[in-house]
Amino acid sequence: MKVDVLLGLQWGDEGKGKVVDVLTPNYSAVARFQGGPNAGHTLEFEGQKYVLRSIPSGIFQGGKINVIGNGVVLDPLLFKEEAEALAASGHDITKQLYISKKAHLILPTHRILDRAYEAAKGSGKIGTTGKGIGPAYTDKVSRNGVRVGDLLRDFDTIYAAAKARHEAILKSLNFEYDITELEAKWFEALDYLKQFKLIDSEHFVNGLLKSGQNVLAEGAQGTMLDIDFGSYPFVTSSNTICAGCCTGLGVAPRNIGEVFGIFKAYCTRVGSGPFPTELFDETGDKIGQLGHEFGAVTGRKRRCGWIDLVALKYAVMLNGVTQLIMMKSDVLDTFETIKACVAYKIGGEEVTEFPYSIDGEVEPIYVELPGWKTDMTKMKSEDEFPEEFNAYLSFLEEELQVPIKIVSVGPDRQQTIIRYTEE
Ligand code: GDP
Ligand code: IMO
Ligand code: MG
Numbered sequence: 304m305k306v307d308v309l310l311g312l313q314w315g316d317e318g319k320g321k322v323v324d325v326l327t328p329n330y331s332a333v334a335r336f337q338g339g340p341n342a343g344h345t346l347e348f349e350g351q352k353y354v355l356r357s358i359p360s361g362i363f364q365g366g367k368i369n370v371i372g373n374g375v376v377l378d379p380l381l382f383k384e385e386a387e388a389l390a391a392s393g394h395d396i397t398k399q400l401y402i403s404k405k406a407h408l409i410l411p412t413h414r415i416l417d418r419a420y421e422a423a424k425g426s427g428k429i430g431t432t433g434k435g436i437g438p439a440y441t442d443k444v445s446r447n448g449v450r451v452g453d454l455l456r457d458f459d460t461i462y463a464a465a466k467a468r469h470e471a472i473l474k475s476l477n478f479e480y481d482i483t484e485l486e487a488k489w490f491e492a493l494d495y496l497k498q499f500k501l502i503d504s505e506h507f508v509n510g511l512l513k514s515g516q517n518v519l520a521e522g523a524q525g526t527m528l529d530i531d532f533g534s535y536p537f538v539t540s541s542n543t544i545c546a547g548c549c550t551g552l553g554v555a556p557r558n559i560g561e562v563f564g565i566f567k568a569y570c571t572r573v574g575s576g577p578f579p580t581e582l583f584d585e586t587g588d589k590i591g592q593l594g595h596e597f598g599a600v601t602g603r604k605r606r607c608g609w610i611d612l613v614a615l616k617y618a619v620m621l622n623g624v625t626q627l628i629m630m631k632s633d634v635l636d637t638f639e640t641i642k643a644c645v646a647y648k649i650g651g652e653e654v655t656e657f658p659y660s661i662d663g664e665v666e667p668i669y670v671e672l673p674g675w676k677t678d679m680t681k682m683k684s685e686d687e688f689p690e691e692f693n694a695y696l697s698f699l700e701e702e703l704q705v706p707i708k709i710v711s712v713g714p715d716r717q718q719t720i721i722r723y724t725e726e
Contacts, residue, residue, distance in 0.1 A: 304512045305560030306334075308548045309628075310522030312618035314572040316598075316605065317565040318630035318711060320344025323360035323521045325709075325719050326563075331516035332368035333361025334508060336551030337541040338523030339376035339409060339439070340385075341432040343599030348716040351392070354599045357382050359521050362389070362396055368511070369396070370518075372504050373405035374541065374551020376439040377451060378414075379492035380485075386495075402496070403504035404452030410462070411482045411489050412469035413438040419478040429537055430574030432601055438469075440540035451501055454493065505553025512558060520548045526618035527572075534661060537576025545622040564624035564705070566615060567631045568641075568695075571596050571605040579665040580608035580644045594634040609642040609669065612702050617657035619703050628709040629699070632692070633718075638674040641695060645670050645702070672698060679712045685722045 309326070311317040324346045327333055340356040346363065347353075355362070357377055359369040371377060389396055413435030420437065421428045431437060442448040447468065453461045473480065511518055522543055527533045529543045541547060545562050548554060569590055572578045581587070587607045590596065596605035618624070635641055644667040647654045653668065675691040682688070688696075688710075696707050710720045 304515055304517040305558050306508070306512065306518045306520050306548065306552065306554050307561040307563065308520040308522065308545050308559060308622075309563040309565060310543065310545060310548075310622060311525030312564045312566045312615055312622070312624070313525045313570050313611075314527045314578070315523075315525040316343075316571060316573065317525060317567055319522060319565055320346050320355055320360040321630070321711065321714065321716070322563070322565060322628055322709065322719070323519060324348070324363060325716055326519055327361040327364040327367055329517075330361070330367065330519040332370060332508075332511055332518045333359040334370035334372050334504075334518055334520050334552055335359045335375050335523065336372045336520050337374040337543060337547045338539065339436055340378050340381040340434045340600075341436045341539060342523035343601075344521075344523070345599050345714065346716070347714045352714075353389075353392075356385055356600060358385055358389070358396065358400065361519065361521070362399060363394065366399055369400050370504055370508060370552075371400070371402045371406055372508070372552040373403040374547060375403070375406045376409050376436060376443070377402070377406050378409035378434065379496045380489045381434070383492040383495045397498060401500045401502050401504060401507060402451055404450065404455070404501050405504070406451045407439055407443045407448040408451060408453075409435040409439040410449060410465060410469070411485045412466055412473070413442070414485070415473060415478070415480045415482060416469055419473055419476045419480075422478065423476055428575060430576075437540045451496070454497060454501070508552050508554060509558075512554075517560075520552060520554075522548070526621060527614055529621075532617075532621055534576045537574065561625050562623050563626050563628055564619060564622055565628040565630060566610070567594075568610065568629055568635050569594075569631070570608050570611050573598055573601075573603050573605045577661045577665070578606055578608060579614075579647060579661055580611045580667045581606050582608045590634060593637070594631055609644055609667070610699075611644045611667070612699075613644060613647055613655060613657050616703060619705055624705050626708040627700075627703065627705050628711070629696070629707050630711040632710055633678075633680045633712045635674065636677060636679055639676070641672050641674050642669040643672065643698070643702075644668065670698075680718060682712055682720060685710070685720055
């Protein structure tokens with residue numbers, strides 16, 4: 304069997320959590336392969352709303368196996384809070400969840416370093432989630448990281464060496480901090496972590512495939528936040544694209560099956576960095592309000608704009624997307640017209656291939672399509688789709704050259720329409 308991958312094609316928050324939950328019944332296991340608690344994946348069902356950060360979004364579907372892969376950076380304290388909140392709502396995940404020993408730990412000082420680096424950047428700050436993601440991945444790549452598997456070794460020595468190094472950096476930055484309380488809670492959380500199944504997840508995942516069980520890999524962030532191909536340096540510190548699934552789970556490229564690329568019917572971004580189709584007018588505000596575009600974890604207002612097909616085509620290419628999933632269509636239900644950016648004008652030149660840099664003056668060139676002006680939130684099948692909505696889908700499929708197989712018309716699990724059901 305293969306690993307199918309579901310990942311974001313924009314700047315994150317496309318609705319990955321919702322769709323992973325919807326697709327989980329088709330799989331034996333769900334696995335996260337990169338990112339950490341910078342993610343906030345929202346699920347809604349039976350009148351309840353849950354936000355997951357490190358725990359995969361397959362956790363609610365009937366005891367399915369969930370894996371936190373080696374490519375993830377894990378903060379034991381935030382993990383404990385997340386797991387305890389689930390337990391309090393009647394979801395004990397201890398039996399279902401497997402954690403890679405090769406996943407790197409986010410230490411208390413990583414969080415402080417994240418803040419210190421951002422402060423040092425001043426107005427050039429990235430607008431990170433402040434969860435220590437960049438510093439933890441930096442330590443991984445510089446071969447100074449602390450891993451989950453170190454819990455089973457001489458942890459105190461390994462931890463003390465990392466902490467001392469971080470303290471020296473913080474001192475050189477003249478950054479004031481006090482981690483006494485945070486560190487005490489963090490160590491309590493480490494003990495909590497030990498009750499979970501800490502495994503060699505590359506063997507585990509490949510073992511599942513060999514024994515005929517399929518796996519859904521859940522991306523975090525989005526392609527435009529990828530460390531290599533995103534709008535650098537305003538990106539996250541991991542490979543969010545499909546290739547990240549191979550390194551983040553230990554799965555060979557030939558064992559990747561379907562690649563589900565997920566996008567919103569429009570576009571959002573949170574934090575700093577270029578965003579060519581961003582709207583600064585009433586239309587942008589309207590999208591933000593109707594789409595409740597506030598961060599799932601941080602509550603930060605998300606910047607809103609029209610769909611960007613130059614960036615989306617790039618994302619489809621980088622990931623080898625085989626099926627598209629369009630989210631939040633309902634947010635555009637009341638619009639007279641809908642715009643889609645098909646090219647950029649940069650320095651007087653029209654560009655359709657995503658360029659090296661989108662910093663500076665980038666003028667989006669739009670195609671305008673008629674809105675459908677119909678409430679789609681209660682629709683159950685594609686047969687009910689208004690003509691203008693079908694035209695929007697066909698236009699996007701033609702541009703992106705990949706079929707849109709799922710359309711989401713609201714936040715609830717049930718507000719999900721699978722297309723081409725006759726096939
Ligand atoms: P993720 O990080 O990709 O999992 O996405 P987030 O959870 O951060 O953000 C998506 C937001 O949109 C959440 O609040 C979801 O409940 C909500 N959502 C998902 N799909 C839809 C949809 O089709 N329509 C509407 N209106 N909201 C949706
Ligand atoms: P999900 O998985 C949206 C953004 C931050 C910042 C940049 C770097 O919910 O889609 P980091 O803390 O990773 O160093 O921040 O990346 N960012 C996200 N934006 N959704 C996310 O995750 C994000 N995770 C990080 O806002 O601009
Ligand atoms: Mg999110």
